[in-house]
Amino acid sequence: MRKSKKSADAAARFETEPTEGPLLQVVDLHTHFHTGRGVARAVDGVTLSLERGRTLGVVGESGSGKTVLARSIMGLLPKSNVERTGSILFEGREIIHASNDELRELWGSQMSMVFQDPMTSLNPVMKIGNQITEMILQHLDVSKAYARELALAQLKAVGIPEAERRLKEYPHQMSGGMRQRIMIAIAIACGPKLLFADEPTTALDVTVQAQILDLLEEQQRERFMAMMLVTHDLGVVAGRADEIVVMYAGRIVEKAPTGLLFSDMRHPYTEALLRSIPKLSAPSHSLLQAIGGRPPDIVNPPTGCKFSPRCPYVQEKCTQEEPPLTDAGSPDHQFRCWTPVGTPENRAALEANRAAGLESALAVVEDVLPAGVNAATETLPPLTTSHLRSGTINPKESI
Amino acid sequence: MPAPSHNSGDDIVQSLVADKSHDSAVDESMLYFAAVTDGPEIANIANKRKGLGVGAWLSIIWLALLLTSSFAAPFLPIPDPINDVELPRSGGGEAVVIATPPSLDHLFGLDSSGHDVLSRVIWGARNSLLIGIVSVGLGLLVGGVLGNIAGYFKGKIGGFIGSVLDILLAFPQLILALFVVTVLGHTVANVTFALAIVSTPVLARIARASALSWSEREFVLAARAQGATHRRVIWREVLPNVLPAMFSIALLGIAVVIVAEAGLAIIGAGVKPEVVTWGNIIVGGQGELRGAAHIVLAPSLIIFLTVLSLNFLGDVVRARSDVRESAL
Amino acid sequence: MAGSGTAHLRPSEEALLRIEGLVVEFPVGRSGLKVHAVSDISLDVLPGETLGLVGESGCGKSTTGRAVMQLVRSQAGSVAFEGHDLTKLKGEELRQVRPKLQMIFQDPISSLNPRRRVRDIVREGLDIWKIGDEDARNAKVTEVLEAVGIDPETAGPRRPHEFSGGQCQRISIARAVATEPKLIICDEPVSALDVSVQAQIINLLQEMKDRYGLTLIFIAHDLAVVKNVSDRVAVMYLGKICEVAGPDELYAAPRHPYTAALLSAIPLPDPAVRAKSTEGVGGEIPSPLAPPSGCRFRTRCPAAAEVCAQEEPQIREVGPDHFVACHFPL
Numbered sequence A: 001m002r003k004s005k006k007s008a009d010a011a012a013r014f015e016t017e018p019t020e021g022p023l024l025q026v027v028d029l030h031t032h033f034h035t036g037r038g039v040a041r042a043v044d045g046v047t048l049s050l051e052r053g054r055t056l057g058v059v060g061e062s063g064s065g066k067t068v069l070a071r072s073i074m075g076l077l078p079k080s081n082v083e084r085t086g087s088i089l090f091e092g093r094e095i096i097h098a099s100n101d102e103l104r105e106l107w108g109s110q111m112s113m114v115f116q117d118p119m120t121s122l123n124p125v126m127k128i129g130n131q132i133t134e135m136i137l138q139h140l141d142v143s144k145a146y147a148r149e150l151a152l153a154q155l156k157a158v159g160i161p162e163a164e165r166r167l168k169e170y171p172h173q174m175s176g177g178m179r180q181r182i183m184i185a186i187a188i189a190c191g192p193k194l195l196f197a198d199e200p201t202t203a204l205d206v207t208v209q210a211q212i213l214d215l216l217e218e219q220q221r222e223r224f225m226a227m228m229l230v231t232h233d234l235g236v237v238a239g240r241a242d243e244i245v246v247m248y249a250g251r252i253v254e255k256a257p258t259g260l261l262f263s264d265m266r267h268p269y270t271e272a273l274l275r276s277i278p279k280l281s282a283p284s285h286s287l288l289q290a291i292g293g294r295p296p297d298i299v300n301p302p303t304g305c306k307f308s309p310r311c312p313y314v315q316e317k318c319t320q321e322e323p324p325l326t327d328a329g330s331p332d333h334q335f336r337c338w339t340p341v342g343t344p345e346n347r348a349a350l351e352a353n354r355a356a357g358l359e360s361a362l363a364v365v366e367d368v369l370p371a372g373v374n375a376a377t378e379t380l381p382p383l384t385t386s387h388l389r390s391g392t393i394n395p396k397e398s399i
Numbered sequence B: 001m002p003a004p005s006h007n008s009g010d011d012i013v014q015s016l017v018a019d020k021s022h023d024s025a026v027d028e029s030m031l032y033f034a035a036v037t038d039g040p041e042i043a044n045i046a047n048k049r050k051g052l053g054v055g056a057w058l059s060i061i062w063l064a065l066l067l068t069s070s071f072a073a074p075f076l077p078i079p080d081p082i083n084d085v086e087l088p089r090s091g092g093g094e095a096v097v098i099a100t101p102p103s104l105d106h107l108f109g110l111d112s113s114g115h116d117v118l119s120r121v122i123w124g125a126r127n128s129l130l131i132g133i134v135s136v137g138l139g140l141l142v143g144g145v146l147g148n149i150a151g152y153f154k155g156k157i158g159g160f161i162g163s164v165l166d167i168l169l170a171f172p173q174l175i176l177a178l179f180v181v182t183v184l185g186h187t188v189a190n191v192t193f194a195l196a197i198v199s200t201p202v203l204a205r206i207a208r209a210s211a212l213s214w215s216e217r218e219f220v221l222a223a224r225a226q227g228a229t230h231r232r233v234i235w236r237e238v239l240p241n242v243l244p245a246m247f248s249i250a251l252l253g254i255a256v257v258i259v260a261e262a263g264l265a266i267i268g269a270g271v272k273p274e275v276v277t278w279g280n281i282i283v284g285g286q287g288e289l290r291g292a293a294h295i296v297l298a299p300s301l302i303i304f305l306t307v308l309s310l311n312f313l314g315d316v317v318r319a320r321s322d323v324r325e326s327a328l
Numbered sequence C: 001m002a003g004s005g006t007a008h009l010r011p012s013e014e015a016l017l018r019i020e021g022l023v024v025e026f027p028v029g030r031s032g033l034k035v036h037a038v039s040d041i042s043l044d045v046l047p048g049e050t051l052g053l054v055g056e057s058g059c060g061k062s063t064t065g066r067a068v069m070q071l072v073r074s075q076a077g078s079v080a081f082e083g084h085d086l087t088k089l090k091g092e093e094l095r096q097v098r099p100k101l102q103m104i105f106q107d108p109i110s111s112l113n114p115r116r117r118v119r120d121i122v123r124e125g126l127d128i129w130k131i132g133d134e135d136a137r138n139a140k141v142t143e144v145l146e147a148v149g150i151d152p153e154t155a156g157p158r159r160p161h162e163f164s165g166g167q168c169q170r171i172s173i174a175r176a177v178a179t180e181p182k183l184i185i186c187d188e189p190v191s192a193l194d195v196s197v198q199a200q201i202i203n204l205l206q207e208m209k210d211r212y213g214l215t216l217i218f219i220a221h222d223l224a225v226v227k228n229v230s231d232r233v234a235v236m237y238l239g240k241i242c243e244v245a246g247p248d249e250l251y252a253a254p255r256h257p258y259t260a261a262l263l264s265a266i267p268l269p270d271p272a273v274r275a276k277s278t279e280g281v282g283g284e285i286p287s288p289l290a291p292p293s294g295c296r297f298r299t300r301c302p303a304a305a306e307v308c309a310q311e312e313p314q315i316r317e318v319g320p321d322h323f324v325a326c327h328f329p330l
Ligand SMILES: Nc1ncnc2c1ncn2[C@@H]1O[C@H](COP(=O)(O)OP(=O)(O)O)[C@@H](O)[C@H]1O
Pocket: A033, A035, A040, A042, A060, A061, A062, A063, A064, A065, A066, A067, A068, A069, A078, A298, B042, B043, B045, B046, B328
């Protein structure tokens, strides 16, 4: 029954089909896990859309729900104890209630995924060549010989030297970077329109990371593929994504086109994430601006703003009422905060919190902010190590 | 057994297989997809830390019943299983020796010499369980020590112990046991000894594999870097991780040995027939399978239930002993 | 040999640790082949200094660290700690120096025994060396746990799986400082952590260093991290040293093509600047079973010339306290 649908020319899939509307539209998606301790709201009301050929960066600390979000959209979650609500439109088609048969149609040929760990993602007892051809045969109506040729071409396309020999090798015979290339080859073998890359470079070296990101971008451009690039490192998406969503505790806390996000970031969490990256331009031994504490427990999240226990600008209102996602200037740029970064209220809140001796507020050092963010306000006196005394962490609160 | 290092292909195969078993609702193509993806991360979380199931409790109850009744056998109001009994006389005064099927007086019936089969099964449990527990206990002790040492010291020592184990394993097990019993004599102690010899290399191999992968962990390196002696590292770092897995294997081992005892008895290499064991009860009833099947069926049923319980409990212990390693 | 030499070493009396001509090779089965993990490297660390060691995975950073700790034995060379050559020590003699050297590992989960309680893990070193009585040991454990930001009361009786990666790394640090060592080798302590947590751990290490007067060897593959923590940085490639310099100097003006490539690969959190692998090094690190002749970097070096294949560059001074092993420094 699948054959008939598949007989569309394989080559035609790589072309763009000028359909109306965005490729992917997610509206108010909730993914809740029913666990022994209660309901874990791993994804909690996410709305986003992705145009053809564009890259959406999804950023957040581990546990913020990035993986669950990507897998929810793909329908790749365990079936037990999961509740998914909302709407996922792929090319205008609702797929949240899609059956396994329908999903199988989509996986590989329409949307595909690259995972963080290339070692456990590949089948260890199957030759690389067979893994790719199997994927192709499953989705494209082609002969075995042609599938082999396509597999070879794929390996060459992802920059694997001696591709013929590699086809006959097993995953353990390759380095981490090589395996990730293979994963990408498999993921894009059938010319998907949407690629989820879930921390594709987190397990890799910086040099290899740059190679893999370049490869993803090149393939994306060639195939006019949309990509959702998931990472915990703002540095990774800064130069690669067209738009970025920042996630915290299963929610989007800020969403903006990449340039705007960096030049005019509004959410304190986004700012904190950016500050925590060690800067090459800073002299050695400068204090890093860590985000104290840890992400909230998603089964029993704090009331009000989820970031309030760690936020240097926290106010009375923050702990009582959760801020809605509001437009900042343009409708492309949204954030979820009562006293956004760069406003006088925000500055006043910081001053007040410093006066009150709030640790997270004391730890803020202004001069590491990107130029322009707080240009209008005068700088505060520099801080010493003692301000950064790592606060005692009580594991109880987060387990 | 937890699969600590992710280096060997086998571990990954195992984890993939384990992963598949989590979600039976997922269809085949999804599994293929999961096989090319990193499934374990998400799927493993749900099935942890539940109370003991009904099966586990039934197993525990059964084994407890068996153990207490066999310990208490001398004090139980049950007929003597061995000595000649007062046989019912027929009208002519001669003894009628017939095996009687189960009745209310004799739940498992009488055997051909007029002994109460239930009583014999309980007395038999004493010996059979003794043989099972002691031989596996010995195997666990010797095999565990050898395996841990071989797994921890990979180099020459490990290689030597490994080869010795391989040779022992290559030996046909039944013949080995038969040989030992024939040479030393058909006593309970010797059968126990023979079965201990057979179970040692198996348990040692499993201990070695587990110790090998745990020894590669960085906490072992950290302990060494702190100046811990090898003995201390094995004792405090490796053993506590190997032991729980070994314990679950040992439970299965007891089950295997109980069956093996019966097997030895049947081929005439077991404990001498005067001593009551489950194996000997079965042997005794063999000739009358046609007329008095209950003599064989009763102990077989008990063996079946015991083996089932041990297996089940072994699985539960294994599942429970998988330490959680990350908060996720 | 390529990338060899000792020009960058300082007077041996000053150094707390001085590695000279260290060679570590691992035989591969019975094939007769060897993994040339570390090939003739020399390094030194002054008391109170932090030496950063960077390079791609597989270049021999961990092996170097483990060889210093004598957890793997070297085939040649010396590791002098406080003037005593550790490679000559055996058994009990070696064990006696152990508490002065400690190590923190990359994988926060694998480096803590899942079956032991946090308190026992941290106490282990004190127990091994019978330092102080029962009360003194407990007090020490409490002190170091508090110092690393773990609440001894609630966390002490728990097992590692109840903690996040960052917290496990804190516990590892507490374990390492409990015996008051002189030198701690940090083998990629933050590579497995989120950026935000990474910053916490780096700050904590700096704080511990000040508090306990530690000397650190900080291993990482991320140059940005290394720059932040180090007083001196050594760049490694395929078992050799490429460049040694102070962090600010190294980043401002890298002289070795490999260092430059590593630098350009760092993704910057700035949409205007793109990390480019094309500017960096293409291809993969060659097999350490048969490393290239001459300069080991030549197969990926944009500046490679004939001589690079024949002659191994020696480490030489190219600026004040700036050393490089390259025939054609940038
Ligand atoms: N199958 C599951 N059952 C229960 N909770 C889960 C499951 N999968 C993920 N979670 C929880 O959902 C949250 C988000 O996880 P994840 O999406 O993996 O985070 P990220 O990818 O951002 O690191 C985590 O707190 C995680 O524990």
